[in-house]
């Protein structure tokens with residue numbers, strides 16, 4: 001009778017999120033020793049392997065083939081092969097197809113060994129300057145506007161720091177929705193971490209909207225948003241010395257009036273939302289009406 005082989009191990013191997021030096025000695029050793037590496041983008045991983053002189057065979061495991069390929073990998077693991085899973089960047093299994101393979105492996109009784117290493121969410125939270133004691137990770141917000149807004153509305157009372165992954169072409173829309181639905185809180189926009197153009201924008205959501213409206217963002221982004229703090233935002237709102245901020249407040253008041261609110265209510269709502277006092281909003285409105 002043929003001897004039954006012990007199942008192999010699925011190793012979760014974090015890879016750099018930009019800077020190639022951000023990889024642990026243990027990850028490099030495991031990548032060398034496994035039977036093969038399942039990679040989200042084999043071209044990206046090939047570059048990394050070439051950089052470190054690793055010649056282990058690669059196979060593609062990504063969103064589009066995860067169903068069949070996942071089963072194939074689990075079969076190999078059950079037959080005793082050892083496999084390293086890597087994503088494009090960061091920790092596999094966090095907001096990427098690795099999640100699915102880990103579920104399948106766990107269901108099949110395979111040992112899953114996570115190796116510590118880079119993850120965009122942890123880097124962003126750690127450097128955010130916001131409360132890090134308790135935070136929730138929301139992954140990517142829905143792409144469809146109505147679903148995104150619904151999700152944000154569900155987070156209205158969330159007191160913990162909230163973390164989102166975001167794509168540059170959707171950043172402004174998401175920031176505007178956050179401002180409108182969750183109010184003008186503190187936010188850190190962590191962009192291109194560990195890369196040449198690494199940047200942490202720290203300010204209010206309103207300031208972030210203005211910044212990225214005038215300078216469209218590029219690269220990879222994590223948003224770290226302050227949790228709900230009650231009625232009053234922790235920092236001041238928009239700066240009415242600024243022409244664009246004044247226009248924004250007036251636009252907001254007029255939008256509410258067009259939606260049927262009376263002038264007083266529209267002014268009060270817009271002022272609260274943008275973090276300015278009612279008196280300042282009233283003064284601005286009166287001045288604009290004189291012009």
Ligand code: SAM
Nearest residue numbers: 017090091094119120165166192193220221222
């Ligand atoms: N599994 C990965 C991890 O642990 O970080 C995340 C995969 S997810 C598909 C990719 C997202 O992570 C990007 O869209 C961006 O939101 C974030 N991200 C990855 N690298 C980043 C970086 N260098 N700077 C900022 N955000 C980054």
